[in-house]
Amino acid sequence: xxxxxxxxxxxxxxxxxxxxxxxxxxxxxxxxxxxxxxxxxxxxxxxxxxxxxxxxxxxxxxxxxxxxxxxxxxxxxxxxxxxxxxxxxxxxxxxxxxxxxxxxxxxxxxxxxxxx
Numbered sequence: 550x551x552x553x554x555x556x557x558x559x560x561x562x563x564x565x566x567x568x569x570x571x572x573x574x575x576x577x578x579x580x581x582x583x584x585x586x587x588x589x590x591x592x593x594x595x596x597x598x599x600x601x602x603x604x605x606x607x608x609x610x611x612x613x614x615x616x617x618x619x620x621x622x623x624x625x626x627x628x629x630x631x632x633x634x635x636x637x638x639x640x641x642x643x644x645x646x647x648x649x650x651x652x653x654x655x656x657x658x659x660x661x662x663x664x665x
Contacts, residue, residue, distance in 0.1 A: 606655050609646045611639065627655050 606626050613619035621639040622632045623646040633642035650656060 607646065607650055607653060609643065611643070613639075623649070625649065625653055625655070627653050629653075 607629070608624050609621065610624075611619065611621045618634060619636055619639045620632065620634050621642050622630075623642055624630050629649060631642060631645070633639045
């Protein structure tokens with residue numbers, strides 16, 4: 550083995566591996582402190598993430614800080630992505646977004662329109 554350069558430190562390698570420290574054993578009698586006594590009730594409830602089948606399709610994000618120019622964006626999963634700057638254009642985009650919600654093909658299936 551060659552000597553390491555004087556600017557580098559050399560940590561010696563142990564001759565054999567050491568065992569990891571083990572936690573102290575505890576008696577397995579009774580309940581652990583702080584155990585939930587009614588945990589089973591929550592396990593039987595329906596999954597709260599499922600919801601009622603609805604999910605967001607279109608988003609309207611409006612930014613109107615006091616004293617600044619308002620801006621807005623209208624996005625939809627159908628591919629619509631519009632934005633507006635200025636009070637008059639933001640108000641027009643809000644109205645357009647509401648109109649799009651009733652005409653979007655993702656919210657109004659085409660089969661239902663033909664049947665009606």
